[in-house]
Amino acid sequence: MTDLAARLTYACADAFESLGLERKWGAVRRSDRPELADFQCNGAMGSAKQAGRNPREVAAELAERIAGQEDIASVEVAGPGFLNIRVSAQALAVRAEAVRAEEMRGAAPAADRERIVLDFGGPNVAKPMHVGHLRSAVIGDTLQRIFRFLGDDVISDVHLGDWGLQMGHLVSELEDEQPGLVYFDAEYTGPYPDEPPVTIEDLGRLYPQASAKAKSDEARNARSQKAVAELQAGRPGYRALLRHFINVSVAALKQDYAFLNVRFDLWKGESDVDDLIPGLIEDFRKKGIAREDDGAWVVDVSRESDKKEFPPLILMNSRGGTGYHTTDLATVVDRMRSITPAPERMVYVVDARQALHFEQVFRAADMAGLIGEDRLEHIGFGTVNGPDGKPFRTREGGVLRLSDLNAMALEEAGRKMAEADKLPADMPGREREQVAAQVAVAALRFADLQNTRTTNYVFDLDRFTSFEGKTGPYMLYAAVRIKSLLRRAGDEGHAPGDIRVESEAERELVLALDGFGGALLAAREKRMPHILCEHVHGLAQAFSAFYGAHPIAAEKDPARRASRLGLSEAVLGQLECGLNLLGIDVPERM
Template sequence: MDKILDIITAKITKGFIACEYDESYGKVTISNRPDLCDFQCNGALAAAKKYKKAPMMIATDVLEKIKDDPDFESVEAVNPGFLNIRISNTFLADYANEMASSEKLGLALVKEPKKIVIDYGGPNVAKPLHVGHLRSAIIGESIKRNARFLGHDIIGDIHLGDWGLQMGLIITELQERQPSLVYFDDEYKGDYPKEPPFTISELEEIYPTASKKSKEDDDYKERAMTATLNLQQGKPGYRALWQHILNVSVSDLKKNYEKLKVDFDLWNGESTVQEVIPPMVKRLKDEGYAHESEGALVVDVAREDDTKEIPPCMILKSDGASLYNTTDLATITERVRLYNPNQIIYVVDKRQSLYFEQIFRCARKTKMVTDDTQLDFVGFGTMNGKDGKPFKTRAGGVMRLESLLNEIDEGMYKKINENESMSEAEARDTSKKVALAAIKYGDLSNQATKDYIFDIDKFTSFEGNTGPYILYTIVRIKSILEKYNATSTLPEDAKINPASNSVEKNLLLLLTRFNSVIENSFNELAPHKICAFIYEIANEFNHFYHETKILTQEDEEKKNGWICLLNLTKSVLETCIYILGFDAPEKM
């Protein structure tokens, strides 16, 4: 289906063309004064200078050509030259009915689907997920779902931190604790054990212990660096231990991400591209892109038009070691080789914006990507506590993500369990769904780049701009439909009727913006636009609900029309929350 805004714009544009004005002036926008009109065209004001005519004269000319269109309830030319448009209730109902009967609610799939890789998540193995990992996972998952819903071919990659000094630290600490393990016997030639010599809980205690020791003991740190080098050079025992670390960590990570309804297509890490690095570095040297600077190998990425200093992109340190830059550039190289993507999206803390500016410039300058490849950085702000500082536990430590989820889940369970009509199993399932909605909507309703206050009390409220309020609205609709279906059967030819009042029309106008919102949200990589949209719908529906006696309406055709409207409202809301990454329970 064409977007409703495009249909109205095409009609107004015909009026401008008929008056021999340029078609570019026919653009229509949603009115910011819904009390005056549904849509508005300001093209006459822009055309006045070119045609040396008063804007009001141009608007009046166009009005004469379009005023008899049956899809318009009214069109007015208003000083200083606006065209105020109200669409007919019949046209609006017809559009809504077409949405209801169309696949994906009338959303037109993209004509030229992109191949996209989205890089989000980015946890380090051997460390528990904490609240700092929340935003990347939630925002990235929503963008991925949005792209996929539009018809793009998108691949989600977690990009694990699974290489480097942290591995050497764990190996060193393990050797101190269990020196007799076969992994540390250079003479051992047999197969290594299939079972790891540690649990996830032990592993998560080993790393911070080792990290603390390395800061206090230079000899310990030196041994860890040597272990890291030996691992990277392929020492069999260390590689076997590293594989154990990876397996145990990834298994735990998958459980936690599953609770968040976050799913990755690729579980690649920095280690995946280690073999890509040597030939990449050689090419950068051979083709003259990289040069030595104070012993390090760098690529200059500054430009003459820069208004701030952009340091060179370091490829190798002075000791020849690679770093994050090297790994990220090698990852781009490998993604291009394997997938040839039109677009690569990174969802990372906004404080890394300069770093990614260097990476993107280096990738373009060195021809790792084509000029047409989109490289997008979605930088997100900090999730803070009520004190305005990064969110922590009551004891002042960094809160584990699992602990946060459990805390909110238990809080929701207590609220929901007050509804004595639910079984224990129903209450538990509902509390999980509402808690997840509270967390995800609480995050996504904020513009990604902004810091925000993570206020558990506010986010778990059933009133206001919250996830639970959105779910409560959907459950309310489900309840009405369930009561209707218990006593009636909706006729096959039932359809949404033309609105009988402004409340009904306002709800319909909002619903018809669905395909525009979904498109714009992805094009701008801005999930908060979907949140704003469904909050408006929830408010407008609840206004409609309080003004309308739906189930007691004696006029069957009118009642059936409202049931069709409820079905469409539910479908729009449920589709939007699916894209945001959560779903609604049957009861609340």
């Protein structure tokens, strides 16, 4: 069964159609005047304007046509042509029961399901993840959860950055530090040691060192460029090093991602499509898409209609090296070939600052007939800023590592929990740690996701970890309180039963429940997780108001108590489901 808003929209669309007007005017949404109505339809005004009719008359005719619907208690025309609809207590009760019973908690699968590859625009193997990677991880992961929940077929790929100049920096810097390693002996034919010559700390140190030197020293930069060209050309020692770098890096990445509840189907990277690159370049040449320019091979992606300048895409630079434009294109080829059935869409969850890059790649992919430009999508997001409004830095001015950020959140969550001192005295230490981690993850993920994806936001750990306000911890508290309530009622032998919607608080709560499916569909369509956050927060608030207004387990009347317990159960089901879609796990107690 679909939600009330959708059912009412359908009824109104029918009514519009019967008046010879377009169905689209039938859109029904929650009323912004709760004292007047539960839902409203504003289509009478727009459609009347278009058809040259009187809006109030159109509205009145609509009202007459939908008044008989079973869900509807009353319909009124107000103001210039608003349709104010109240639904019956019975309809609300039926909805609440559906939320309680259905696996999807009142939501329904999307109509236009797709086979989607989700590319997380991977972290760079040469450097540890920093705060910026929090966003792609958390937004991308939430999108993959929402997509799957609504029926899309998703293949997620972390897609590591392991092929560009940064690898040249690493190789050459390591050679400076330890020139004696066999990897640097061009005569050596192998085999190479199984033990990596570097630790994750080494990687974290080597790259910034090299990068800093290269910026001021032309010759140093040239050595990195040479190294990466040799790596890409297949020099065995360098390849062996690359393998080590990736393995060391991935082990660390997995820890950070695991902490944040983020998982991928594929751990591919740029280097995985290395063997496709020569063929790709050849293909582009044959098709006449690529042309030579200053020793480089480029693709002109600009168009007549462009308002801004589109620099050509560089397929191969003048030194024979390839960058991420080329690997991204080769990856498209790889996915279309190796994934069956072929993906219908590829979605890239990457920093908004790379918008131009993706526009170039998408155009080139389309030109070469790899996949239509309309099937490629860049889901950009804003930066995580410090209190000064600039991208977040540590006090020393460096970037903050994601692992440090996670640790800070964990510590702060533990501190706040100790302060509140609400955990049962008998809770074992291990469970305490577990709860602290769940609170920390809830804080981080919710804080990030509740922002509109495209805007920047200011990172404020103290605010994010607070149990008050629109925060992850508040959401957990609301859910845990229901668990505790139901557990206690169960202990006393009180079972949830048939839901009746009697009070204003109960009406509001069920109306909140009813919005789940719509919020999910909107979040999916716009790729905007904050819409789901808004819903979950609103639901938690509505439950808290209900909780404050009525006794539930303590209600004396058995039927009413059973109903309220049933309603609580419905709320818990949807709340936990919604939080899980946000990648947030709810503890049993806290």
